[in-house]
Amino acid sequence: MNTISLDKPLIKRRPFSFEKWAPALLLLTAIILYVVACIVTGQTQYLTLDNLLAVVGRSIALGITAIGQTFAILVASIDLSVASLISASAVLSSVVMNGNPDMVVPAIVLALILGAVVGLLNGLVITQLKVNPLIATLGMSLIIQGVLSAFVSNFAGSVPEEFQFFAYGSVFGLPFGTVFFFGLAFLAFFILRYTRFGSQIYAVGGNPDAARFAGISTTKMIVSAHIICSICAVIAGLYLASRLRSGAPWIGSDGLYDLESIAVVVIGGTILAGGRGGIWGTVAGMLIFSLVDSFFNIIEIDAFVKQVLRGVIIVAAVAFYSVKSRRAVA
Amino acid sequence: MNSLVTFARRYTSINWANINPVYFVLAALIVAIILNNPNFIEPTGYMNFLKRAAPLAILAAGQLYVIVSGGFDLSVGSMITLVVVGSSMLTNNDPAATMWVIPVMFGMGALVGLINGMVVCYLRVPSLITTLGMMITLNGFAFLWSGGAPRGYLPDTFRFFGRVSYKDIPLIHMLPVALIVLVVVGLILYWLMHKTNLGRMIHAIGDNPNTAKLAGVSVNQARISAFIVSSLSAVVAGILLGGFAGVSTSVGVGYELQAITAAVLGGAVLLGGRGSVPATIAGALTLMAIFTLLNFLGMPQPVRQIVQGLILIAAVALTMRRKGKHANS
Numbered sequence: 001m002n003t004i005s006l007d008k009p010l011i012k013r014r015p016f017s018f019e020k021w022a023p024a025l026l027l028l029t030a031i032i033l034y035v036v037a038c039i040v041t042g043q044t045q046y047l048t049l050d051n052l053l054a055v056v057g058r059s060i061a062l063g064i065t066a067i068g069q070t071f072a073i074l075v076a077s078i079d080l081s082v083a084s085l086i087s088a089s090a091v092l093s094s095v096v097m098n099g100n101p102d103m104v105v106p107a108i109v110l111a112l113i114l115g116a117v118v119g120l121l122n123g124l125v126i127t128q129l130k131v132n133p134l135i136a137t138l139g140m141s142l143i144i145q146g147v148l149s150a151f152v153s154n155f156a157g158s159v160p161e162e163f164q165f166f167a168y169g170s171v172f173g174l175p176f177g178t179v180f181f182f183g184l185a186f187l188a189f190f191i192l193r194y195t196r197f198g199s200q201i202y203a204v205g206g207n208p209d210a211a212r213f214a215g216i217s218t219t220k221m222i223v224s225a226h227i228i229c230s231i232c233a234v235i236a237g238l239y240l241a242s243r244l245r246s247g248a249p250w251i252g253s254d255g256l257y258d259l260e261s262i263a264v265v266v267i268g269g270t271i272l273a274g275g276r277g278g279i280w281g282t283v284a285g286m287l288i289f290s291l292v293d294s295f296f297n298i299i300e301i302d303a304f305v306k307q308v309l310r311g312v313i314i315v316a317a318v319a320f321y322s323v324k325s326r327r328a329v330a
Numbered sequence: 331m332n333s334l335v336t337f338a339r340r341y342t343s344i345n346w347a348n349i350n351p352v353y354f355v356l357a358a359l360i361v362a363i364i365l366n367n368p369n370f371i372e373p374t375g376y377m378n379f380l381k382r383a384a385p386l387a388i389l390a391a392g393q394l395y396v397i398v399s400g401g402f403d404l405s406v407g408s409m410i411t412l413v414v415v416g417s418s419m420l421t422n423n424d425p426a427a428t429m430w431v432i433p434v435m436f437g438m439g440a441l442v443g444l445i446n447g448m449v450v451c452y453l454r455v456p457s458l459i460t461t462l463g464m465m466i467t468l469n470g471f472a473f474l475w476s477g478g479a480p481r482g483y484l485p486d487t488f489r490f491f492g493r494v495s496y497k498d499i500p501l502i503h504m505l506p507v508a509l510i511v512l513v514v515v516g517l518i519l520y521w522l523m524h525k526t527n528l529g530r531m532i533h534a535i536g537d538n539p540n541t542a543k544l545a546g547v548s549v550n551q552a553r554i555s556a557f558i559v560s561s562l563s564a565v566v567a568g569i570l571l572g573g574f575a576g577v578s579t580s581v582g583v584g585y586e587l588q589a590i591t592a593a594v595l596g597g598a599v600l601l602g603g604r605g606s607v608p609a610t611i612a613g614a615l616t617l618m619a620i621f622t623l624l625n626f627l628g629m630p631q632p633v634r635q636i637v638q639g640l641i642l643i644a645a646v647a648l649t650m651r652r653k654g655k656h657a658n659s
Contacts, residue, residue, distance in 0.1 A: 129647035132600040134402075136646070138587060142639030150632035259404075259462050272456045304474040311467030315460055319453035 022321035023269045023284040030291040037298045046298060053175055055294045056287065060167075060177045061086070061236040061243075063286040065257050066264040067188050068232025070282045071225040073265050074192075075205045076274025077126060077133040079226065082233035082261055083252035084144040085118055089237025090247030091148060094157035101160040111234045118144070119230030123223030141258065148249045155246040167243035177239060182283075184235075189279040201225060206275025233257075264289055267317045288317065350597050350609045351648065352616055359619040366626045373503040377495065379622060380615075381506035381574075385410075385492075385567035387614035388512055389585060390592035391519045392563020394610045395556040397593050398523075400536040400602030401450065401457030403557060405464035406564040406589060408472065409442060410582030413568025415472045415480050418577040421488055428487040435565050442468070443561030447554030465586070472579050480577045492573015508570050512611075515566055519559070520607040532556050536602025591638065592617050595645045597652075617641075 034055075038046045045051070065082050072079040089111045096107035118140065125136040169176040192198035203211040204221040212218055236257070241247045252258075268285030270277020292313060296306045360370075369375045389406055396403040413435050420434065421427040442464065449460045495506040523529040531552040534542035543549050568582070575581050596613030598605035620641065624634050 125643055125647075129643070130650040131643055131646040135590075135594060135600060135642055138590075139639040139641075139643035142635045142642070146632040146635030146637075146639065148632075149635070150630070263459060263462065266456070266459055272458065302474075304470050304478065307470030308467050308474065309470075311463040311465070311470060314466070315449060315453075315455055315463035318455045318459050319449065322454040322456075323452075 020269070023267065023281040023288075026267065026317055026320060027284040027288055027291075030288045030295070034291045034295045034298070037295050041298060043298055046294075053178060055290050056178055056181075057175055058293070059286050059290040060181050061239050061255070062257060062260055062264060062289065063181050063283065064184060064236040064239060065233050065261040066268075066282045066286055067184055067279060068229035069261040069265050070188070070268075070270055070277065070279055071192075071201065071232075072133075072229040073205075073262070073270050073272060074201050074274055074277060075222050075225040076208070076272075077222055077225060078262065078272070079122065079137045079229045079233075080134060080258045081118065081122060081137040081141040081144060082229065082236075083255070083258035084141045084148065085115065085230055085233040086237040086240060086252030086255070086257050087247070087249050088144050088148050088252075089114060089234040090241040090244070090251055091152055091156055091249055092247070093238055094155075094159050094241045094247035095152075097157060097159050097163060099158045099160050101162045104160065104163050108238060111238055112231060115231040115234030116227055119227030120223060122230065123219075123226035126226070127219040127222050145249070145253065152249050155244075155248045158246045159241050164242050164245060166239055177243075184232075185279055185283050192279060197224070202275055204274075260289070263314045263318075267314065269321065350606070350612070351652075352596050352609050352612045355595075356612050356616045356619060359616060359623060363619060363623050363626065366623065377502065377504050377506055377509065379618065380512070381492075381495070381508045383615050383618040384506075384508040384512040385570040386585070386588055386592060386618060387611045388515050388563050388570070389567040390589040390596075390610050390614040391516060391607050392560040392566075393586075393589040394593045394596075394598055394605045394607060395519075395523065395532060395559040396457065397590070397598050397600060398536045398602055398605040399532045399553050399556040400539065401553070401556070402461060402590065403446065403560040404458065404461040404586045405442065405446060405468060406560060406567075407582040407584060407586040408465045408468035409439065409561055409564035410568040410571060410585055411579060412438070412468045412472045412475075412582075413565050414484075414572040414575070414577055414581045415476045415579060417488060417569070417572055418480055418484050419475055421485050423483065423485060425485040425487040428485060428490075431488070432569065435569065436562060439561040439565035440558055443558030444554060446561065447550075447557035450557070451550040451553055469579075476579065478579070480579060484572050484577060488569070489573040492570040492575075494573075508573070511566065511570060515563070516607065516611055519563070522559070523605075523607050528552060528555055533603060536604075538603075588617060589614075591642050591645075594642065594649070597649050599649065600646070 035047065038044055065086065069079055069082065092114060093107040093111045096110055097103045122133075122137055122140055125131050125140070126133045129136075131139075165176060166180070167177050171179055192201065200211070200216050200221050201224075203214065203216055204218045208218050211221075237247070237252065240251050240255075244251065264285040265277070265282050266272060266285075267288060268277065268281030268283070270281055292310075296309070301309070364370050367375070370379070389410075393403055393406060416438070417431050417435060420431045446457070446460055446464055449455050450457050455463075491507050491511060493507075495504040497504050499505050523532070531542070531547045532555070534545065534547050535549050535552055539549055564582075567585070571581055592614035593605060593610045594600065594613070595616050596606065596609035596611070598610060598613075617638070620637060621634060624637060629637075
């Protein structure tokens with residue numbers, strides 16, 4: 001990931017930037033697949049707005065996690081601890097709430113603090129102990145999962161009706177979870193695109209040495225990115241607790257949120273070497289994931305075949321634009 | 331004899347700081363295990379330990395090739411599952427089938443490694459994503475092949491490698507076949523990595539692919555070879571595990587991360603350029619020794635997980651410090 005980029009400087013702007021539009025093209029392909037499948041199988045009831053919202057709604061937790069993961073990957077880091085953190089956040093919040101509406105706010109605050117602490121630790125281990133981010137967060141994931149399974153082995157606690165609004169409520173006729181997700185995506189987009197902090201994130205990921213010479217504290221940026229990533233994972237955990245009405249220590253790892261959130265970000269055109277990509281790509285990546293899943297459901301494909309194809313599709317989608325890049329791969 | 335002389339000569343002028351710390355850690359752990367359980371000093375104690383550690387040690391030594399070349403191979407765990415499930419489907423309780431099933435498995439392993447390597451080299455997909463996709467795909471195949479619930483047993487001829495131990499051998503009393511496999515495969519992988527041009531090329535592309543290319547290394551060929559070695563080692567590990575773990579669709583779960591942990595414990599530098607096969611095997615034994623010790627101390631599974639996490643981070647932090655002192659890079 002720290003290899004020197006061989007790209008020639010972009011002196012003249014290419015008329016059509018393939019890398020920039022690749023996620024949109026992929027999304028378009030996924031939409032066409034979905035619509036064609038609906039029409040061919042005669043199941044046009046799946047083309048209503050309600051159903052499309054349901055398609056999106058299925059992947060809200062993955063989408064929220066992937067927004068956080070985008071920050072980590074943009075600073076050329078990576079976070080494998082999100083899945084266990086999702087479980088920890090869901091269990092913690094559901095145990096603290098324990099069906100009591102008065103405890104909703106304290107539970108959310110506690111979960112967010114947990115996220116901030118985990119992110120801070122991840123960031124410090126990576127920047128101060130110089131541990132490869134993959135190993136640092138993998139180790140953190142094992143620690144969180146171990147602590148979690150030392151305390152609970154099954155669904156623990158329950159969330160009150162009020163908190164289920166997060167997953168089941170609706171505002172302006174739209175599901176609240178979906179509105180929240182797009183709100184979060186917009187916020188992340190705004191931060192990355194229009195704030196100094198956002199530019200510094202790209203600078204650190206693009207070339208840490210140059211960023212340091214320009215007076216940016218790379219340590220601070222990497223730690224901040226990890227805190228944002230962990231907090232997003234915690235929010236995803238809260239969403240899942242609200243959706244499942246309780247938290248269990250396996251919901252994060254069972255959902256493969258660590259590896260899938262990375263896949264979503266990469267399919268969205270953010271490169272693992274850092275410094276290039278963005279939030280809308282990640283949103284496109286998440287929509288591609290849910291559309292492909294729904295497509296498989298509509299054509300009623302065997303569950304195991306579906307898994308085989310999922311693996312192939314992840315690789316094919318990334319290959320779709322990486323095949324043209326001249327960067328060194330690892 | 332000759333090598334003994336060079337060894338002795340080297341020993342007299344030994345620089346303790348240059349020895350990989352993993353060997354000291356392993357020695358300390360073995361002492362701790364013996365203190366907790368004196369039976370460990372008996373051949374049955376340590377031979378069974380080595381037998382259980384053999385699959386992970388082989389897997390980690392294969393994984394090291396990909397790590398040194400600058401990548402990751404996350405697909406090995408599901409490769410193990412596929413080998414175990416596939417072998418049980420193909421042998422179909424026929425002891426004679428082992429003869430052709432094992433070559434078929436090696437062929438499958440070589441094919442998976444070839445695909446991994448070619449996707450990374452020619453489609454330029456990062457190895458993390460490539461092998462993640464391969465992991466999901468192979469798991470899907472394992473489910474598909476067995477219909478979700480694998481049935482039947484592996485015949486004894488197949489389980490021979492993982493389960494059988496030669497008895498009544500002077501001095502050591504017993505010699506597990508798995509240990510013989512570990513020694514043979516370990517020596518081959520050591521020779522390939524540290525004594526041949528392929529090993530040197532893999533080190534070179536992991537260190538800096540651009541300089542390696544300019545120096546005339548056929549980068550793609552070396553990288554694809556590394557992935558093939560890794561997949562083949564997963565096949566060997568799968569055959570051994572099929573011998574004593576039984577048939578299920580979760581045999582291989584978690585092995586990819588344990589293999590990476592073992593390589594890292596042995597001082598391999600992630601993202602390439604450095605690593606040693608003997609130290610990686612020592613790393614795998616260290617990891618197993620830690621698990622054994624925690625087991626003897628009556629620690630539950632969650633504690634094992636926490637300890638594994640802490641050790642992983644500490645090992646890399648230590649490697650980075652050592653690297654900083656020696657090379658200042």
